[in-house]
């Protein structure tokens with residue numbers, strides 16, 4: 001059974017961090033609390049007795065599951081992962097296991113996951129749940145709250161048996177087919193408990209995926225670190241959870257939004273390396289997805305409506321190293337050249353040994369031919385492909401050229417000096433020297449450091 005099939009083709013999902021932490025939105029008792037918004041209880045060491053009071057204020061009257069699912073669908077996203085319970089221990093669904101949940105503890109008294117399940121079913125979007133299986137800052141025996149509770153006295157297994165497992169069972173028996181249970185920060189949990197959780201998920205819903213953050217390699221696919229992208233192609237199934245600004249949960253003063261161009265290039269960079277992009281939104285306590293997020297998702301959706309063929313179901317680049325002008329994805333008989341920096345009239349690709357039968361712009365419905373000059377450069381002893389390109393780029397952010405080739409791509413991996421004089425080494429063969437101990441390692445154009 002290939003559980004991963006739909007997910008591998010999907011490539012692009014919406015992450016939703018929504019909870020009580022959207023009420024303080026990064027501010028506690030008038031003080032701005034540093035760091036990611038959903039961690040405010042821990043960062044401000046808020047006692048459970050005080051944090052619980054937030055539930056009495058949680059009434060998202062503007063919440064519309066249809067609206068959220070429409071925004072995700074129009075963005076070209078194929079699945080939604082929403083926080084059913086984050087580290088603060090509050091259940092954003094109707095849990096019978098604990099009264100610390102949205103139906104029993106808030107004036108909203110409704111289960112938003114029911115609405116989301118119906119809307120996702122209607123729109124063909126896969127609903128998935130984020131569940132913090134180890135950290136629970138509300139429960140006496142959960143991990144992570146060392147300001148209310150004495151770590152020494154904790155009985156994690158008790159929390160695991162009486163809250164974590166029963167709630168995972170609820171999520172897989174109350175909302176129809178679930179695509180992924182997205183676990184996180186597997187601290188304190190034992191290999192047996194990680195395995196037990198993964199087996200429980202697969203027993204209740206054999207098609208449901210489990211991510212690697214269940215712990216101890218018990219997952220079905222790899223979750224990269226937050227906003228982390230590998231430097232080169234990874235064959236294993238992997239996914240990068242990413243933010244649009246600097247927080248997952250809503251923060252009123254976080255306006256550090258990535259541009260549409262950056263978000264599109266991250267999507268292409270990730271897919272060209274064999275990964276999925278799980279891009280986050282942090283709705284307000286009223287249940288509204290911030291406008292800057294909505295606008296960016298709209299623009300990404302417009303790009304995918306023209307260029308989706310080069311993303312959905314695409315295979316990673318046949319080149320192990322990053323290219324100067326952009327990135328490549330592929331399908332049988334086709335290479336998709338995603339150009340970030342539209343060059344002067346000519347794009348050069350080195351090392352492609354296959355004959356190029358046809359080259360055209362994906363955005364050009366008439367698929368008018370682009371002139372290609374393909375030669376074996378004796379001096380460089382290297383295959384050089386030149387594509388003569390129009391003056392202006394079809395897209396201001398990422399423009400895609402399709403190369404139709406015979407057979408599977410054959411790439412000459414010999415390391416050569418580029419026209420720009422640069423010699424590019426595959427990340428995995430490079431020795432990296434820091435100019436000083438704290439100077440960051442900068443690998444690749446996405447500027448994301450991989451440890």
Ligand code: JFZ
Pocket residue numbers: 036038039184185224225226241248
């Ligand atoms: C975790 C959560 O703590 C955070 O609140 C958010 O939900 C995020 C998606 O996941 O944060 C992490 C987890 C793992 C890493 C970094 C942050 N990591 O492996 O680098």
